[in-house]
Amino acid sequence: MTTNSPSEKRLEELREQAWKEGVVAGRGVDVAGGPIPSKPGYYGQPVVKPPVWTWEVPLYFFFGGIAGMSAVIASGALIFHHVDLAREAMWLAAISGGILSPILLIMDLGRPHLFLNMLRVFKHRSAMSMGAWILSAFGACAVPGLIALELHTHQIFPGTLDQLLRLAAGTFIFGSAIFGTLLATYTGVLIGATTIPAWFLHRTLLPIHFGTAGLGSAAAVLELLGYRIAALNFLGFYAAAVESALLIWLSVDKHGVADRAIHEHGSGWLIRIGEVLNGPLALILRFFGLVPLAAISFLIGALVSRFGWIAVGKVSGSDPESVFAAERY
Amino acid sequence: MIGEGLQSTNQRKHSFVQDRVEVGFFTDPSVCIGCKACEVACKEWNQVPDDGFMWSGNSYDNTGHLGASTWRHVMFLEQDRAKGNQIAGPMSLDQDPFRWVFLSDVCKHCEEAGCLEACPTGSIVRTEVGSVLVQNDVCNGCGYCVVSCPFGVIDRRPAPLPDSGGAFKCTFCYDRQKSGLVPACAKVCPTESIVFGRLDDLRARGAERVQQLQQSGYNDAQLYDPTETSVRGIHAFFLILGEPEAYGLPPKPQIPTIYLKSAWTSAFATAIASIIATLLAFAFFS
Numbered sequence: 001m002t003t004n005s006p007s008e009k010r011l012e013e014l015r016e017q018a019w020k021e022g023v024v025a026g027r028g029v030d031v032a033g034g035p036i037p038s039k040p041g042y043y044g045q046p047v048v049k050p051p052v053w054t055w056e057v058p059l060y061f062f063f064g065g066i067a068g069m070s071a072v073i074a075s076g077a078l079i080f081h082h083v084d085l086a087r088e089a090m091w092l093a094a095i096s097g098g099i100l101s102p103i104l105l106i107m108d109l110g111r112p113h114l115f116l117n118m119l120r121v122f123k124h125r126s127a128m129s130m131g132a133w134i135l136s137a138f139g140a141c142a143v144p145g146l147i148a149l150e151l152h153t154h155q156i157f158p159g160t161l162d163q164l165l166r167l168a169a170g171t172f173i174f175g176s177a178i179f180g181t182l183l184a185t186y187t188g189v190l191i192g193a194t195t196i197p198a199w200f201l202h203r204t205l206l207p208i209h210f211g212t213a214g215l216g217s218a219a220a221v222l223e224l225l226g227y228r229i230a231a232l233n234f235l236g237f238y239a240a241a242v243e244s245a246l247l248i249w250l251s252v253d254k255h256g257v258a259d260r261a262i263h264e265h266g267s268g269w270l271i272r273i274g275e276v277l278n279g280p281l282a283l284i285l286r287f288f289g290l291v292p293l294a295a296i297s298f299l300i301g302a303l304v305s306r307f308g309w310i311a312v313g314k315v316s317g318s319d320p321e322s323v324f325a326a327e328r329y
Numbered sequence: 330m331i332g333e334g335l336q337s338t339n340q341r342k343h344s345f346v347q348d349r350v351e352v353g354f355f356t357d358p359s360v361c362i363g364c365k366a367c368e369v370a371c372k373e374w375n376q377v378p379d380d381g382f383m384w385s386g387n388s389y390d391n392t393g394h395l396g397a398s399t400w401r402h403v404m405f406l407e408q409d410r411a412k413g414n415q416i417a418g419p420m421s422l423d424q425d426p427f428r429w430v431f432l433s434d435v436c437k438h439c440e441e442a443g444c445l446e447a448c449p450t451g452s453i454v455r456t457e458v459g460s461v462l463v464q465n466d467v468c469n470g471c472g473y474c475v476v477s478c479p480f481g482v483i484d485r486r487p488a489p490l491p492d493s494g495g496a497f498k499c500t501f502c503y504d505r506q507k508s509g510l511v512p513a514c515a516k517v518c519p520t521e522s523i524v525f526g527r528l529d530d531l532r533a534r535g536a537e538r539v540q541q542l543q544q545s546g547y548n549d550a551q552l553y554d555p556t557e558t559s560v561r562g563i564h565a566f567f568l569i570l571g572e573p574e575a576y577g578l579p580p581k582p583q584i585p586t587i588y589l590k591s592a593w594t595s596a597f598a599t600a601i602a603s604i605i606a607t608l609l610a611f612a613f614f615s
Contacts, residue, residue, distance in 0.1 A: 040574075041574055041575070041577045042394075042404060042406070042575065042576055042577030043385070043387040043390070045393065045394045045577050046394065046481055046577075047480075047481055047577050047578075047579055048476070048478065048479065048480070048481040048579070049396075049475045049476065049478065049481040049482075049483070049484055050476075051472065051475065051476050052472040052475050052484070052485045053472055069603060072603055072604060072607050073607055075607075076607040076608055076610065076611040077611065079608070079611065080611040080612065080615050082611070082615070108471075108472075109469050109470045109471055109494070110468075110469070110470020110471075110472065110485050110486075110493070110494030110495055110496075111468070111469045111470040111494040111495060112469075114450075114467075114468070114469035114470075115469055117450040117451075117452070117467055117468075117469045118449050118450060118469065118471070120450055120451050120467070121449070121450065121451035123446070123448075123449065123451075125446050125586050125589065126446060126447050126448065126449050126473070127447075127473075127589070127592075128447060128448075128449040128471055128473040129448075129449035131449075132449055177604070181599075181600030181601075181603055181604060182596070182600060184600075184603070185595075185596035185597075185599045185600055186596060188592065188595070188596060188599075189589065189592040189593055189595075189596050190473075191476075192588055192592040193477075193585045193586065193588040193589045193592050194476040194477055194585050194588075195443065195476060195477060195478065195479045195481075195582075195583070195585050196476055199476075200585060200588050203588045203591055203592040203595070204591055204592065204594075204595045205595075206592070206595075207592060207593075207595040207596035207599050208595055208598075208599045211596065211599035211600065211603055212599065212603070215603045215606070215607070229614070230614035230615075231610040231611045231614040231615060232610070233614070234606075234609070234610040234613075234614050235606060235607065235610050238606045238610070313476070317476065320574075320577065323579055324574055324579070324580065327579055327580055327581040327582070327583070328580065328581070
């Protein structure tokens with residue numbers, strides 16, 4: 001006999017489900033496959049630990065890439081006497097690399113008040129340690145470089161002091177460009193040298209992708225800020241072309257089960273959407289002269305694919321079959 | 330008295346830390362009874378917080394896996410294989426073969442430790458006895474050790490648990506060892522499935538035990554100690570029945586620093602390519 005009370009309804013539902021599907025799933029119930037569990041590994045438990053990183057880290061990858069490569073563009077602009085572009089690029093480098101990146105990196109720590117412990121030791125075998133030093137060195141070059149450049153262009157000080165400022169600006173800005181290229185690329189090493197299968201199998205691709213996405217993003221931001229010059233357009237073409245090539249590389253260099261997180265699941269879609277936006281789509285838009293649209297497409301693609309790679313790490317690290325397959329590989 | 334009693338290295342006082350002797354754990358599932366005394370002793374001695382109570386449905390294992398608040402974990406494997414030459418009762422003659430294997434998992438204290446290499450604060454160190462120790466007052470919780478451990482042992486403890494935000498794992502009871510005491514899990518193990526002692530002694534003991542078991546019909550008994558890979562051996566090694574995969578153990582664990590060379594090469598090449606592209610852009614399109 002049935003009644004309309006919720007508890008009786010629930011029992012009816014369970015009976016329906018049991019009848020239709022042959023099994024009622026629930027926490028603490030594991031009858032699929034009979035008495036011997038058939039999940040991969042040990043009850044399907046992860047073999048390595050997926051990353052604990054949250055949204056701050058991909059955002060840091062994004063802004064760190066922009067910052068580092070802005071300093072490179074600023075140096076190029078300075079050499080070829082585009083002082084206004086150099087100033088704008090250094091502002092971009094100082095704000096995203098000197099302020100935003102450290103804030104994001106510190107926010108991601110489990111114990112943010114101990115962030116200075118990063119500089120207790122220098123370990124060249126730890127990409128995280130190298131990254132902390134690279135970011136510090138970049139900030140220590142980009143911020144004084146920007147200040148010196150601004151003081152020099154506004155002719156605040158007279159005579160010899162101004163000449164010294166000019167020299168300091170050049171030195172610091174070139175220094176920030178060197179550390180900038182490392183800031184934009186080391187993040188690929190950081191996740192490439194881990195035990196996560198989908199990451200370490202693509203450790204050669206990752207620094208190229210992160211560095212080039214950083215260069216294209218820096219050029220795109222400067223273009224959106226109004227610098228519609230041929231040099232930045234060329235960099236936009238270059239970055240989009242490299243990213244298109246990487247998209248092809250990723251779809252050819254497949255490792256089956258070991259890196260399936262890149263090609264399946266939501267994480268795979270993030271990678272695909274990101275790579276199409278900052279690869280072929282940005283290239284086509286730029287080809288037809290739609291520079292602002294190409295810049296926006298590239299920026300969104302660069303951001304989405306950074307989130308995609310962290311999502312890939314979480315999926316791949318939780319997948320015992322990927323770990324086994326990568327080790328047998 | 331149980332096992333070798335007071336003669337056992339599990340019950341004697343020692344001075345391994347002072348003498349700088351390499352020590353280890355040898356964990357043998359063929360004598361484990363699945364009592365979980367090691368899990369309880371570890372939690373109690375080290376005051377590790379609970380990490381939630383839930384039913385997993387996975388045999389008698391409701392612990393799940395090693396993590397920031399689980400430093401010993403007893404695994405319960407259900408396998409459709411016979412257990413050696415054991416004589417089954419008349420009831421089981423016409424049934425499918427079945428065996429129930431228990432193994433107490435723990436941090437492996439690698440010879441080449443991924444977590445130790447990855448740590449950017451110098452919080453993770455190697456002790457006098459060869460174990461790997463996290464100094465928790467130094468750890469700032471960057472989480473890089475978590476993705477650098479080939480065994481998925483170390484993890485960052487989530488809020489709101491006590492001391493959250495830092496990375497935690499088995500300490501090899503370094504505090505106890507300094508006072509000449511045996512690690513808590515080995516001390517309580519009633520069948521000496523967990524044996525604590527000098528690493529070279531334990532390796533000999535492990536090899537002997539494998540031989541013994543194979544003679545008794547456990548054809549798939551083997552030692553799990555990846556000395557052939559870049560991890561170069563582990564201080565807490567295991568005897569396993571069957572394949573390592575079934576225990577969630579990686580068959581060929583590698584320390585991730587071996588990937589650094591190719592990754593940095595790619596990074597430097599990208600750095601140079603970006604500089605050249607920028608210079609070309611300004612040189613030809615100004």
